Every structure is written in structure tokens, then in C-alpha cells.
Amino acid sequence: MADFWLEVADITQSAMDGLLYGSTYALIGIGFTLIFGVMRKVNIAFGAASLAGTYASLVAFQVLHAPAIVVFAVSVIASGVLGYVVYLTCFRFIAASNELGSLLATIGMLLFLDEVTVVSTQGMPMPYPVLFSDTMLFFGPFSLRSDLLLVFVASVVCTGILLAVIYRTRLGLATRVVSQQPVAALLCGISVPRTNATTFVLSGFLGGVAGSFIASSVGLLSPLLLIPVTLKGLVVTVIGGLGSIPGAIVAGLLVGLLENVFLYFRGVTERDIYVMLLLFIFLAVRPRGLLGRLHA
Amino acid sequence: MLVIENIVTAYGKIEALRGVSMEAQEGRITCLLGPNGAGKTTLMYTVAGILHARRGSVRLQGQELVGKPSSEIVRRGLALVPENRLTFPEVSVRENLIAGAYLRLTRDKAGVAEDLERQLVRFPRLRERINQDAGTLSGGEQQMLAVARALMARPRILLMDEPSLGLAPLVVEEIFRTIHELNAEGVTVLLVEQNAHMALQIAHHFYLLEQGRITFSGVPGALQEDEVIHRAYLGGSGASSH
Structure with missing residues (x-):
């Protein structure tokens, strides 16, 4: 009997850890879905651009020895910039009707970004700043890793900010109407390319947050993260x-x-x-x- | 007020507009009639900057519009109520209206709120449905929403592309009454219609567009109404002899 209850406690513990870590998947999923929502197109390179942005933040970590929070901020900004680069290379100049063209371009972009990160780090995993790795919070028989708890809280805050932008601001209104009726959006004076570009930057910011959190909770940044992040992001997008x-x-x-x-x-x-x-x-x-x- | 000269717009090699010239005078209702495929919607989209003219000029109060982005054209006081209404189906009626005032949302909050109230007074049905998604509205309500959204841009000239399309006769009458009222308030109107009978009742001046060319220009009564109707629906002798 005691064994049974121990097992239940273990499963609950696993589920709780998973739930906390799942908040990073939620961020990646939101990034994918945001772009799909506005352009009705899938950006396969989203996870790769986000991780590449996180890789870029290693410069702040390794060269400038910046504190973790600065490293995270650099990851967010770099991923936003890369989001814009993906928009320019894979969407801006490819006709909207050419769905396959943009899809293939983003696959190419994924491979390119992956290759660049592998080459620039010789494929070796890189240490990434960790936040309170040794602190645990205890609730009766359960414990929570405080870094995962922080990741969870921060993801919730980022999601809240994003929802406020989408549903409460002029920019958010533009992103919502452009996808529903692009011609009418133009007739309202909304610039469709600018709105699309902004959406890529916004989702890039989220990807940068997710990338640095994922790397931080593992303590490592490795090219091996790319496939799981991309696949789980897509799975989350489809299931959601x-x-x-x-x-x-x-x-x-x-x-x-x-x-x-x-x-x-x-x-x-x-x-x-x-x-x-x-x-x-x-x-x-x-x-x-x-x-x-x-x-x- | 709006002067269109020799506009040529093409889809690939096919010229949909083959040198269209017409004019909408300030304070008037000008109608453009013509059969399906004559190029009426192409002309509206060209004037509004959605499609790009290959040649020709469009001037609003003397300022050239050809080559300007649609946002700039809206800013200069031209709004188009597009064919099929094109309301934003998955945002609320309120947000549809606010999107119409997009260009001055940050600078002129008070003015936008005032204009929103004005539209809701004009269209009480929209007030009843203010928080509903536009996609849940009836065809007539969506048409009113599309008109109200265009008015939120405070246009000096309002272009309307077949506002009566697919609507019940009673609703059509309401739409035309609204056009008449707007004009009485000083809005210049350029109305594209297939419903020649209704259009000729409120137009000060009308044009016939057939196969990408203007084939007639005059005041209502200058042409027998049944001939206008015939040519507006089918494209008449005027076009086939060209």
C-alpha cells in the first residue's frame, strides 16, 4: 500500500515539473500560432531563429560576463531581430499566394540557422547561465525546482503582456484584422507588410524568452535542442x-x-x-x- | 473633386480598364453603372490604391493619388466601402469601427470616440450589436457596418461599391436613404451600382462603364431608363459597336 502512494506522489511530482516546464512550450507554441494567425502560413524556422537568438546571447555571457538577466535580454532582442530577418527572407518578397515557396524558404532558413550555430560553436554544447539551480521549495511530500517555478511565472507574465498587446492596443487590432480581411485592412489605412513584420518581431521576442529559459533550465545550449523545440512547438500549435x-x-x-x-x-x-x-x-x-x- | 483621367489598369496582359476618365463633383452623388466584368470594382480598387494603374491619373482636390499607398489615400480623405462589405468577421462591431479610424487612433482619441457615437446614432442596429463579432451580423447590418467603418475615416469623398448587392429590397431602400442623408450632410459620394433603377433616383450625374471604357455620361433622364438598365445589366449596343 505504501508503495502505491509513493508511486502516486512520484507521478504527481513528475506532472508538476512537466507543467512548469510546459510553459516554455506554450511560449514557442504562441510564437508559431501568432505568425500563422496573421499570415495563415507556417514559419518552420521559428524555433531555429529563437535558438539562434539565444546562441547570440552567449556573446554577452562568455565575452562580457554579463549577469543572467542581461544575457536573457540579449536573447530576447536577438531573437526579435532574427524574426524580422526570417520575415524579410521567407515572406516579404514571396507572393502571398505562393504558399509552398514560403514554407520551403523557412525550411531552408531552419537548416541555415542550425548550420551557422553548429559551425560557430563546433557543435559543442555551451554552458548557459542558470538561475537558483540549487533552491527547492517544499510542499509536503512535493518539491518544486525554483528555477522552473521562475520560468513558469515569467512565461505567464510574458503571455499576459502579449495578450494585452494583441487585444488592447492599436498594433494588436491591426494584427487581428490584417489576417481576417487584408484588403479591408488596407482600406482602413493599415500597412499590411508593416503589421506582418511586427508580428514576426513580437513572436521572435517570445521565442527569445523561451529559448533562454529552456537553455537555462537545462544549463546548456546545444544544437540538439533545435529539433525538439521545433517539433514540440508545432505539436503544441496543432493540438491547441x-x-x-x-x-x-x-x-x-x-x-x-x-x-x-x-x-x-x-x-x-x-x-x-x-x-x-x-x-x-x-x-x-x-x-x-x-x-x-x-x-x- | 475627384478627377479620373485615362486610367489603364491591367491584370497581366489583360487590360480591365482601357483609359477611363470620369469625375465626381463636390457635394454630388455620382453613379457609375455597368454590367458585371465591366471593370467597376477594378476602378474602385485602383482609385483607393489597392490596385496599381499602369497609366493615367487620379486627382483628389488637385492632388495626385496614383502611386500613393492606400494609407496615404485614406489620410487625404478618400474612403471606399468595398464590394461584398469585407467587414472583419472575428472582431467586434466596435473594433471594426475603431479600425476605420486606424490612422488617428493614437493622436485623436476624443475625436474617434465622438465619431463612434455619431455612427451608432446613425445606425442604431450597430449599437445593439456593438460587442458581437461582425461575422454574426446579417447582410444588411454588415453593409451598414462597412459604411460606418468607412465614415470613421472622416472621408471627404465616399466611394461605395455595390452596397445593395445581395440585400433584400427593404434593406436596399434603407441603404439608399442613408446615402442620400450622407450626401445631404455634405459628403461627396461616388456610387457604383448594378441596381440602375435605385441609383438613378438619387444620382446627380451618372456614367456607364462597359468593357473597360466609359460609354455614356449624363444626368438621369438623359437616357431612357430602360436603356440604362439594359446596358447596366447586359452591356448594350453602345459597347458592342466599339
Whole structure:
């Protein structure tokens, strides 16, 4: 009997850790979904641009020995800039009707950014600043890693800021209407290219936050993070419902939670298999995702 | 007020407008009639800066509009109520209206709030639905919303592209009454219509556009109404003899 309760406690602990870590997936998912929501196009390079921005912040860490918070800020800004670069190279000058063109361009961009980071670091994992790694908070039989808790709180704050921008500002209104009716947006005097570019920068900021949090909670920045971040970001976007920000939040937390539970039962080698199975189940049973609109 | 001269707009090699010249005089209602495919919507989009003219000129109070981005054209006082209304379906009626005043949202909050109230007085139905998504509105309500959104830009000239399209006769009458009222308040109107019968009742001047060319210009009554209707729907003898 005691064994059983120990097991339940362990599973709960795993689920809680996963939920906290899932907030970074939510950020990545929001980034993907934001771009899809505005342009109705997928930017596969989003995760790569975000991680490349985080790599850029290593300069502040290794060369300038800046404190962690400055390193994080550099990651956010660099990812925003790279978001704009992806917009320019993969979307701005490719006709809106050429969906395959932009998709392939972003795949090319992903490979390019990956190659640049691998070459500039010789493919070696790089240490990344860690926040209160040794502090734990205890709640009865459970403990929470305080760095994960910080990541969670910060992700919630970033999401809150983003939602305020989208639903409370002039810029946010522009991003919402441009996707729904681009011609009418032009007739209202809204610049469609400028609005699209701003969306890429905004989502880049989020990606930079997520990238530095992910690297910080692992303590390392490695090219091996690219595929999981990209895939999980896409899985979260699909499960949440393409274009739905609340959907991406819920799905990010859900994927983080389930992934850790899978990890608990089946180990790290099988974990991602179940995450992918989850994706297939959603595509088959509920293709519009948790909170997506019917026509999306 | 609005002078269009020799406008040529093409899709690839096909010239949809083959040198269109017309004029909308200040304080008047000018109508542009013509059958489907004559180029009416192409002309509206060209004037509003959505499509780009290959040749020709469009001047608003003497200032050239060709080559200007649509935002600049809105800023100079020209607003278009597009064909099929094109309201933003997944934002509220209020936000649709606010988007219409996008260019002065930050600088003129008080003015925008005032204009919003004015539109809600003009269209009480929109007030009832102010927090609903525009996509849930009926066709007639969406048309009113599209007109109100255009008016939020404080236009000196209002272009309307087939505002009666697909609407029930009673709603069409309401729309035309609104156009008449707006004009009485001093708004210059350029109205594109297929409903020649209704359009000729409120127009001060009208043009016929057939196959990318203006084939008639005159005051209502200058041409037999049944001939106008015939040519507005089918493209008449005037065009086929060219």
C-alpha cells in the first residue's frame, strides 16, 4: 500500500515539473500560432531563429560576463531581430499566394540557422547561465525546482503582456484584422507588410524568452535542442488549434505535463514517441485542436 | 473633386480598364453603372490604391493619388466601402469601427470616440450589436457596418461599391436613404451600382462603364431608363459597336 502512494506522489511530482516546464512550450507554441494567425502560413524556422537568438546571447555571457538577466535580454532582442530577418527572407518578397515557396524558404532558413550555430560553436554544447539551480521549495511530500517555478511565472507574465498587446492596443487590432480581411485592412489605412513584420518581431521576442529559459533550465545550449523545440512547438500549435493563442497556452502546459508522465513510465528514449502519438490522435479525432476555430 | 483621367489598369496582359476618365463633383452623388466584368470594382480598387494603374491619373482636390499607398489615400480623405462589405468577421462591431479610424487612433482619441457615437446614432442596429463579432451580423447590418467603418475615416469623398448587392429590397431602400442623408450632410459620394433603377433616383450625374471604357455620361433622364438598365445589366449596343 505504501508503495502505491509513493508511486502516486512520484507521478504527481513528475506532472508538476512537466507543467512548469510546459510553459516554455506554450511560449514557442504562441510564437508559431501568432505568425500563422496573421499570415495563415507556417514559419518552420521559428524555433531555429529563437535558438539562434539565444546562441547570440552567449556573446554577452562568455565575452562580457554579463549577469543572467542581461544575457536573457540579449536573447530576447536577438531573437526579435532574427524574426524580422526570417520575415524579410521567407515572406516579404514571396507572393502571398505562393504558399509552398514560403514554407520551403523557412525550411531552408531552419537548416541555415542550425548550420551557422553548429559551425560557430563546433557543435559543442555551451554552458548557459542558470538561475537558483540549487533552491527547492517544499510542499509536503512535493518539491518544486525554483528555477522552473521562475520560468513558469515569467512565461505567464510574458503571455499576459502579449495578450494585452494583441487585444488592447492599436498594433494588436491591426494584427487581428490584417489576417481576417487584408484588403479591408488596407482600406482602413493599415500597412499590411508593416503589421506582418511586427508580428514576426513580437513572436521572435517570445521565442527569445523561451529559448533562454529552456537553455537555462537545462544549463546548456546545444544544437540538439533545435529539433525538439521545433517539433514540440508545432505539436503544441496543432493540438491547441492553429491560430489560437489560448489554445497554444493550454496545449503547451498539457504537452509538458504529459511528456513528463510518459518519461516517468517509459523513460526518455520513448517519451517523444508518445508525444507524437498524441499529435496523431488529435489530428484524427479533433483536427481543429483544443480551441481552434472550425474553418482554421 | 475627384478627377479620373485615362486610367489603364491591367491584370497581366489583360487590360480591365482601357483609359477611363470620369469625375465626381463636390457635394454630388455620382453613379457609375455597368454590367458585371465591366471593370467597376477594378476602378474602385485602383482609385483607393489597392490596385496599381499602369497609366493615367487620379486627382483628389488637385492632388495626385496614383502611386500613393492606400494609407496615404485614406489620410487625404478618400474612403471606399468595398464590394461584398469585407467587414472583419472575428472582431467586434466596435473594433471594426475603431479600425476605420486606424490612422488617428493614437493622436485623436476624443475625436474617434465622438465619431463612434455619431455612427451608432446613425445606425442604431450597430449599437445593439456593438460587442458581437461582425461575422454574426446579417447582410444588411454588415453593409451598414462597412459604411460606418468607412465614415470613421472622416472621408471627404465616399466611394461605395455595390452596397445593395445581395440585400433584400427593404434593406436596399434603407441603404439608399442613408446615402442620400450622407450626401445631404455634405459628403461627396461616388456610387457604383448594378441596381440602375435605385441609383438613378438619387444620382446627380451618372456614367456607364462597359468593357473597360466609359460609354455614356449624363444626368438621369438623359437616357431612357430602360436603356440604362439594359446596358447596366447586359452591356448594350453602345459597347458592342466599339
